[in-house]
Amino acid sequence: MTPTDLHDWLARHSPALAATVETLARSCARIAESAALGQLAGLEGYTEHANSQGEMQTKLDLFADESIAGALAGFNFADAVTAIIVGAMIVRAGLKFGWEAIRELIDTGLSAGEVAAIRHTIASTPGVLGMHELRTRRMAHQVLVDAHVQVNPRISVSEGHRIAESARQRVLASHPEVLDVLVHVDAENDLQGNAAVSLPDRAILLAHLRELLAADPPDFERTTLHYLSTRVEAEIFLPPGFADDARLAGFRQRLDAALPNDPWFVAIRLNQQIAP
DSSP states (O other): OOHHHHHHHHHHHOHHHHHHHHHHHHHHHHHHHHHHHHHHOOOOTHHHHHHHHHHHHHHHHHHHHHHHHHHHTTOTTHHHHHHHHHHHHHHHHHHHHHHHHHHHHSOBOOOHHHHHHHHHHHHTSTTOOEEEEEEEEEETTEEEEEEEEEOOTTSOHHHHHHHHHHHHHHHHHHOTTEEEEEEEEESSOOTTOOGGGGSOOHHHHHHHHHHHHTOOOTTGGGOEEEEETTEEEEEEEEOTTSOOHHHHHHHHHHHHHHGGGOSSEEEEEEEEOSOO
């Protein structure tokens, strides 16, 4: 007997049962179609939300069909039972979608495990001596990261920037959910505040150095200043032939006498080039 012959026989002998079978067949076909669309979906976020809505609609259709089928089969209480089940499903879906929407609107951080993984990625970057103030913020289905890394205070600005960029690229490569990373480079741990901001700026310190040396070497602007805690270290680069041994000894004596009571400098190093 073919499916068509079976349907015709049921329609002649039990129309209600035939309607029930037909309704259930349509519901099964709808479920199969929804599953197939879910497997073909390749996008995250919006697609996942759309699939959830489609799945919810399929379930509601299924219960509605079963209610109709039950009524046709003579179960008069089927409508009431179905109404209660469908109502509970709608409330549950509303709460779920509402919570997801609230999480996208407010700033929420990552879990402790996810934060620990990002912390390890940054801390293991070559050149990073320490890290603090790691912050994460979830924005919809992506994450923003902000971190302070501590590097050697005597390296150049360009090298410090390279270390920070390397840490940023490592996080983006290892954690696909991260949209962007902002890395701050610190010469020391500034969790308790940065006392160096109260020190004089470069122009004032260079003028003070000239007074200490009683000299104005050429290319004096090449002097490197290291702001560390509440004091400053200076590296002065003298051009070739600027000072002989006697003059260098005079500079050393002046600095040895002045540094113990100097309000700003804790160390001054003189470097004389021997060739251009």
